[in-house]
Amino acid sequence: MGAARATVYHASDGNDWYNGIELVCEEGMxxxxxxxxxxxxxxxxxxVAVDLYTLTNKNGLVAKIMTFGATLTELHAPDKDGKMANICLGFDSVEKYEKGHPYMGSTVGRYCNRIGKGRFTLGGKTYKLATNNPPNHLHGGGPKAWDKVNWKAQIVARPDGPAVQFTYFSKDGEEGYPGNVNASVIYTLTEANTVKMEYAATTDKPCPINLTNHAYFNLKGKGTILDHELYIAAKSYTEGDEDLLPTGKILPVVDTPYDFFAQPAIVGDRLLAAGGKEPNIGYDLNYVLLPGAKGYATVARLSEATTGRLLEIRTDQPGLQFYTGNFLDGTLTGKGGWKYVQYSGICLETQHFPDSPNHKNFPNTILMPGQTYRTRTEYALLVK
Known part of the structure; x- marks a missing residue:
């Protein structure tokens, strides 16, 4: 194998505008x-051809990511007896992904979660986005949202495990957003049994950026997540209205069914108390995470007693969307013929707060020209 060297690639064919995201690759390998x-x-x-990259670390863990949506399609992890199972919901063909799905494993952008009424004002100009989750904008919008485009991919050299970098060039005005944006996410399956996702983006105009991975987890690899136990490092959450859009208020979790900080709790024990519109009862809210050491910390732990599997979420982001698959209704069939019914999977999406461009009291999400958006999240695959 030849020596690794740094090489700069354009994220879009035929476009000379580029703002310096460097891809480190093993040339010709x-x-x-x-x-x-x-x-x-x-x-x-x-x-258009869609490629699948299968990453395997020295311990036998496997992560599969496809170029369509830079999507994590499978994640195989051991239980307490060493038995492997796929703990990430997904489908066995690109046709099923393209037909439509609730963002399973996708890289979501330009702005994950909701923007109220599909509008925000920046530099005195009001930008109008798709209201694909009426009456609001959700997860980047319509057919050119980043979960619905085919990303470029390149195997890259990383010292901590096998890795692939996915890049996408988003043109000025795409889905209503300003600025040409070069985006990148590196997936690394580390030898320490984590899936590490390193996001980067640059722009030539001010633009809101908020990226996440939207994996649905089930630590048993079957059934529902009602028996999963959860801890979240948050003492407060952003209050949402009936359409799950933040009101702007930040409220304490103490003495509410949203408190997973005082002590871990079984998810299914609190679903009814969590509320929601019938029949979509359950959790779907953003937590305000406690600041971590050096800006990076374990912010959530999800475990399942029968398998002994434990998933830790580590991030430098200020928010975490906790969602219990309330809108899964059995109409989608995943790998192995598994019908995805309500509560088949659980999402723990690291993020900035929803609707931040419309709330001055929320952390800033506006990326400026000359800046590089960078964030990192890891899924640590452990056994209790």
Whole structure:
């Protein structure tokens, strides 16, 4: 294997504008770098080929990511007896992903979560976005939201495990957002049994940026998550209205069904108390995370007693969206014929707060020209 070297790639063919996201790759080794296998995952209706990258670490853990939506399609982790199972909801063909799904494993952007009424004002100008989650904008909008485009991919050299970098060039005005944006996410399956996601973005105009991965987890690899136990490092949450849009108020979790900080709790024990519109009862809210050491910390722990699997979420982000798959209704069939019914999976999405561009008291999400947006999240796969 040749020596690794830094090489700069454009995130879009035929576009000369670029703002310096550097991709470190092993030149000429895309097909056979240790721990990574590239294969075909089919084609989109347009005829565009979709590639699947299978990452395997020295301990036998496996993560699969496809170029369509830079999507985590599978994540295989051991239980207390060493038995492997896929703990990430997904589908066995790109056709099912393209047909439509609730962001399972996708990289979500330009702005994950909601923006109220699909509008924000920046520099005296009001920008109008798709209201794809009426009456609000959700997860980047319509057909050119980042979960619905085919990203470029390149195997990259990382000292802590096999890795692949996905890049996407989003044109000025795409889905109503200002600025040309170069975006990147590196997935690394580390030898310490974590899936590390390193996000980066640059822009040539001020623009709100808020990226996340929208994986649905089930630590049993089947059934529901009602018996999963959860801890969240948060003493407060952003209050939401009936459409799950923040009101701007930040409220304490103490003495509410939203408190997973005082002590871990079984998720299913509190669903009815969590509320929601019938029949979509359950959790779907943003937590205000406690500041971590050096800005990076374990912010949530999800565990399941029968398998002994434990998932830790580590991040430098200020918020975490906790969602219990309330809107899954059995109409989607995943891998192995598993019908995704309500509560089949749980989401723990690291993020900035929803609707931040419309709330001055929320942390800033506006990326300026000359700046580079960077954030990191890890899924640590442990056993109790």
């Amino acid at each position: 895309e097909e056979d770098m240790a721990g990574v296998i590239k294969s075909s995952f089919g084609k989109l209706k347009s005829g």
